[in-house]
Amino acid sequence: MGILEVKNVGKRFGGLQALGNVNLSVAENSVHAIIGPNGAGKSTLLNCLVGKLIPDTGSVMFDGQSVLGRAPHEINQMGISRVFQTPEIFGDLSVLENMMIPCFAKRDGAFEMNAITSVVSQKDVIAKAEAMLEDMNMADKRHMHAASLSRGDKRRLEIGMCLSQEPRLLLLDEPTAGMARADTNNTIDLLKQIKQDRDITIAIIEHDMHVVFSLAERITVLAQGTPLVEDSPENIKGHPKVREAYLGETAH
Amino acid sequence: MFALDKKDARLLLMVAVLTMLAPFILNPFPAGSEMAQFNAGYPDLMQRFVIFGIFAIGFNILFGLTGYLSFGHAAFLGVGSYSAVWMFKLLSMNVLPAIALSVVVAGLFSVVIGFISLRRSGIYFSILTLAFAQMSFALAYSVLTPITGGETGLQLALDDPRILDVAASATGNIPVPGLFGLEMRASTNLELGPWVFTFNVGYYFSALIMLAAFYLAIRIFRSPFGMMLRAIKSNQQRLNYTGLNARPYTLAAFVISGMYAGLAGGLMAAMDPLAGAERMFWTASGEVVLMTILGGAGTLIGPVLGAGFIKYMENIISKINESILHQWFYWLPDGLEDFVVAMIYPFIGKGWHLTLGLLFMAVVIFLPGGLVEGGQRIGRMFGRKKSEEKDKPSGKTTPAE
Numbered sequence: 001m002g003i004l005e006v007k008n009v010g011k012r013f014g015g016l017q018a019l020g021n022v023n024l025s026v027a028e029n030s031v032h033a034i035i036g037p038n039g040a041g042k043s044t045l046l047n048c049l050v051g052k053l054i055p056d057t058g059s060v061m062f063d064g065q066s067v068l069g070r071a072p073h074e075i076n077q078m079g080i081s082r083v084f085q086t087p088e089i090f091g092d093l094s095v096l097e098n099m100m101i102p103c104f105a106k107r108d109g110a111f112e113m114n115a116i117t118s119v120v121s122q123k124d125v126i127a128k129a130e131a132m133l134e135d136m137n138m139a140d141k142r143h144m145h146a147a148s149l150s151r152g153d154k155r156r157l158e159i160g161m162c163l164s165q166e167p168r169l170l171l172l173d174e175p176t177a178g179m180a181r182a183d184t185n186n187t188i189d190l191l192k193q194i195k196q197d198r199d200i201t202i203a204i205i206e207h208d209m210h211v212v213f214s215l216a217e218r219i220t221v222l223a224q225g226t227p228l229v230e231d232s233p234e235n236i237k238g239h240p241k242v243r244e245a246y247l248g249e250t251a252h
Numbered sequence: 253m254f255a256l257d258k259k260d261a262r263l264l265l266m267v268a269v270l271t272m273l274a275p276f277i278l279n280p281f282p283a284g285s286e287m288a289q290f291n292a293g294y295p296d297l298m299q300r301f302v303i304f305g306i307f308a309i310g311f312n313i314l315f316g317l318t319g320y321l322s323f324g325h326a327a328f329l330g331v332g333s334y335s336a337v338w339m340f341k342l343l344s345m346n347v348l349p350a351i352a353l354s355v356v357v358a359g360l361f362s363v364v365i366g367f368i369s370l371r372r373s374g375i376y377f378s379i380l381t382l383a384f385a386q387m388s389f390a391l392a393y394s395v396l397t398p399i400t401g402g403e404t405g406l407q408l409a410l411d412d413p414r415i416l417d418v419a420a421s422a423t424g425n426i427p428v429p430g431l432f433g434l435e436m437r438a439s440t441n442l443e444l445g446p447w448v449f450t451f452n453v454g455y456y457f458s459a460l461i462m463l464a465a466f467y468l469a470i471r472i473f474r475s476p477f478g479m480m481l482r483a484i485k486s487n488q489q490r491l492n493y494t495g496l497n498a499r500p501y502t503l504a505a506f507v508i509s510g511m512y513a514g515l516a517g518g519l520m521a522a523m524d525p526l527a528g529a530e531r532m533f534w535t536a537s538g539e540v541v542l543m544t545i546l547g548g549a550g551t552l553i554g555p556v557l558g559a560g561f562i563k564y565m566e567n568i569i570s571k572i573n574e575s576i577l578h579q580w581f582y583w584l585p586d587g588l589e590d591f592v593v594a595m596i597y598p599f600i601g602k603g604w605h606l607t608l609g610l611l612f613m614a615v616v617i618f619l620p621g622g623l624v625e626g627g628q629r630i631g632r633m634f635g636r637k638k639s640e641e642k643d644k645p646s647g648k649t650t651p652a653e
């Protein structure tokens with residue numbers, strides 16, 4: 001049994017069957033990649049995992065508990081964090097404040113009426129946030145407005161924010177999309193480091209095959225809302241159906 | 253000081269000094285002089301400055317921090333006033349229980365209205381709050397007449413129970429609100445040469461409460477709770493996927509700002525013990541929105557400035573009339589005098605709304621951060637090197653929709 005078990009999940013948008021009948025099992029402490037052409041339903045699948053969408057059919061179990069019918073913040077508090085396809089950060093807040101918010105969420109839960117103590121007196125949270133910024137190599141940017149960061153830094157910040165919650169499952173939706181080669185390689189190193197340093201399961205959606213084959217231990221290929229094959233990276237590379245359905249289209 | 257950092261403590265101190273010295277500062281012109289009509293240091297207006305300051309400070313906790321634009325906060329102001337007057341009628345003329353009840357009742361009201369309205373965000377939230385406030389106004393005017401006094405408003409009467417107090421004063425009149433014998437309307441004048449300065453009990457009472465309210469707002473702004481509210485305004489999606497539930501945060505902010513409004517309403521009744529439904533009318537809700545945006549939404553001092561500014565215009569600009577203009581420009585050649593007066597005339601007297609409207613548009617377009625941003629720009633122009641904007645949260649960002 002994997003930490004994440006997706007069974008027979010289907011999702012329809014009007015006339016479009018975005019997800020047909022998805023079965024997916026992600027083993028604990030592995031890196032599992034989900035690849036597939038544009039519009040294959042990869043993001044839709046993630047949305048069904050984190051409570052943004054409710055699937056029409058099927059079940060989603062995380063660590064033996066169903067996530068369906070729970071609000072996004074409840075699912076997150078179960079231990080699932082998500083990095084979005086376009087970075088979602090608190091643009092009006094400083095980088096350090098961005099990092100403090102997930103630390104508060106981890107310490108105090110979904111709501112805490114902490115209205116009279118001052119932020120600066122929350123030494124434990126500040127220390128944790130600063131340590132995470134250090135890990136992300138962003139300590140020098142702590143007082144910057146988050147909205148003014150470069151795209152690569154926004155993504156790093158978002159990944160760091162997710163990590164400060166110490167999630168058991170980290171979901172990444174195209175973390176290197178729109179990045180320059182150097183930034184992409186940095187992200188690969190960062191993710192490898194993360195994997196090495198902690199017990200964490202990572203599910204990653206990615207178009208960039210370099211990233212996929214550098215990180216993934218297991219790959220699921222999604223096409224038109226249904227999983228085509230699931231196998232190890234070596235086998236996926238040579239799989240004729242995959243080459244035809246997916247790799248063929250993007251082969252450089 | 254008071255667990256505030258240096259900058260906030262300085263701001264609080266500055267506001268404290270300004271409010272305590274307001275009777276002097278607002279009366280710069282000798283009584284009886286031509287400019288005396290610009291004096292704002294009379295009790296009635298000074299009370300309004302601080303009371304509307306409280307209203308706007310509270311509104312800013314909701315709108316400035318979370319970006320949720322309520323268009324119905326006057327309902328809480330009105331509820332606060334009615335509660336206070338009822339306390340005067342039933343219990344005693346002491347203002348403390350009256351104001352306490354105002355805050356509690358407005359808080360309860362805002363729990364209900366907030367709980368329902370916060371199921372939506374953006375324009376739908378605004379419309380829901382507006383609908384609730386207009387409903388309250390209409391009910392207060394009609395079916396709730398036994399509680400609200402309907403069209404005439406709720407007033408004190410000689411045969412009110414006032415169980416802890418006298419029904420009528422020694423002279424046979426209705427007693428006036430006070431604080432342990434200190435009447436709110438009591439004033440002393442200080443005459444210094446041609447200048448007259450008025451010190452009013454009600455003003456100082458309200459001003460002290462405003463300082464407490466301002467202090468509390470600073471604490472909220474600087475707290476983890478305040479940071480969460482700013483995070484809601486910035487990116488609610490990220491907040492939800494960070495394991496935080498936005499709903500109780502926004503509801504708490506809504507109730508706090510509702511209680512501030514109730515406090516302001518209670519103080520209004522304490523200064524002048526009557527309450528009418530028009531206090532809940534939508535224009536009153538709109539006014540606090542204008543005050544907050546004009547002063548600078550999301551900044552600490554902005555709402556107070558905005559409230560003072562609008563109340564000054566309403567009471568001072570509106571009193572300038574045509575003959576006063578002629579007096580000012582008598583030195584011009586006749587034809588030119590008439591021309592200048594005719595040009596200015598639309599902007600004064602009843603035309604103060606026009607002046608305010610134009611000013612508001614100019615601020616929104618050129619100074620999205622309100623008067624506070626204007627002050628910062630002037631400060632920078634004169635080379636005061638202050639890194640204010642770094643610590644003033646969203647002081648320079650556009651007030652959210």
Ligand SMILES: Nc1ncnc2c1ncn2[C@@H]1O[C@H](COP(=O)(O)OP(=O)(O)OP(=O)(O)O)[C@@H](O)[C@H]1O
Pocket residue numbers: 013016018036037038039040041042043044045085
């Ligand atoms: N909220 C929605 N309403 C209607 N249709 C949607 C919605 N979300 C996604 N779709 C459609 O569902 C299909 C799958 O979309 P999805 O975003 O999951 O694809 P994807 O695999 O993530 O693609 P990409 O690689 O471009 O990100 C697409 O055809 C998309 O247009």
Ligand SMILES: [Mg+2]
Pocket residue numbers: 042043044085173
């Ligand atoms: Mg996608």
